[in-house]
Amino acid sequence: METREFTQGPLPSRQEAADALAAVEQARTAVETAQWPMWYFVALGAWVTPLGLLSWMPTEFPQALWGVAALAVWAALLGALVGLGAARAGVVPSPSRKQVVHMAAILVPVAVAAVPISRIVGEDWMWPALSALEGAMIIVYALALRLRSARSA
Amino acid sequence: MTAAGKTVGKTVDGFNPVIHAPNRLRICALLSAADQAEFSFVQERLGVSASVLSKHVSVLMDAGYVKQTRAVRDTRQRVWLSLTKEGRSAYKAHVAALQAIVGGNQDA
Numbered sequence: 001m002e003t004r005e006f007t008q009g010p011l012p013s014r015q016e017a018a019d020a021l022a023a024v025e026q027a028r029t030a031v032e033t034a035q036w037p038m039w040y041f042v043a044l045g046a047w048v049t050p051l052g053l054l055s056w057m058p059t060e061f062p063q064a065l066w067g068v069a070a071l072a073v074w075a076a077l078l079g080a081l082v083g084l085g086a087a088r089a090g091v092v093p094s095p096s097r098k099q100v101v102h103m104a105a106i107l108v109p110v111a112v113a114a115v116p117i118s119r120i121v122g123e124d125w126m127w128p129a130l131s132a133l134e135g136a137m138i139i140v141y142a143l144a145l146r147l148r149s150a151r152s153a
Numbered sequence: 154m155t156a157a158g159k160t161v162g163k164t165v166d167g168f169n170p171v172i173h174a175p176n177r178l179r180i181c182a183l184l185s186a187a188d189q190a191e192f193s194f195v196q197e198r199l200g201v202s203a204s205v206l207s208k209h210v211s212v213l214m215d216a217g218y219v220k221q222t223r224a225v226r227d228t229r230q231r232v233w234l235s236l237t238k239e240g241r242s243a244y245k246a247h248v249a250a251l252q253a254i255v256g257g258n259q260d261a
Binding site: 014020030086093 | 165168173175178179180182183185186187188189190191193194197198199224231248251252254255257
């Protein structure tokens, strides 16, 4: 139970300030190490996988509206999935610089890999191949992170 | 600017007595790393009772630093906490002030 209160009293000493900064780091680490459930990443990967199939939807009006509707449903269900994951984890971390780098490390190589794949299997398959690879990478990345944190625990 | 951000509560640039209370500093630190966090998550990480956390959250809300939103899930109402824009900048300034104190750079 906390009893110390700082009002308009003297500034904290150097040691007290250092202790406060240590408490700050500890609290931030508690958020960074909070784990979202593994089912969330599996579901997210599975949900991202078929997104590329939307590129096969007709582009002429009014049939194109089906594609727009499908994308809206996909996005709404994605939002619901993220909401479920957040509710289970109890926290929605702000993406750190490290996480942004990790996301780029997943997205960029997969996007690059999708180009030669599309040349082999046909351009129609570029977006489906890209989204399938992104979905698989999300699951693999989450598994790798989970294994690493289990080892370091 | 809120009461806490005025000179009445400052003794060094950015030092904020409202935020500096140990549990409130930890609440702000925790929320600074998150877009939002559930009340029970914060309570568990801080290791305090719900009433103690409520008291500190109320102080931070009165200062305009924290906002809460309510969501119903599994028939239970859950409270989510997040730092306001003002709270985030006040927290950053406070941490900078602490770093200045540690570094021996305070003017006071």
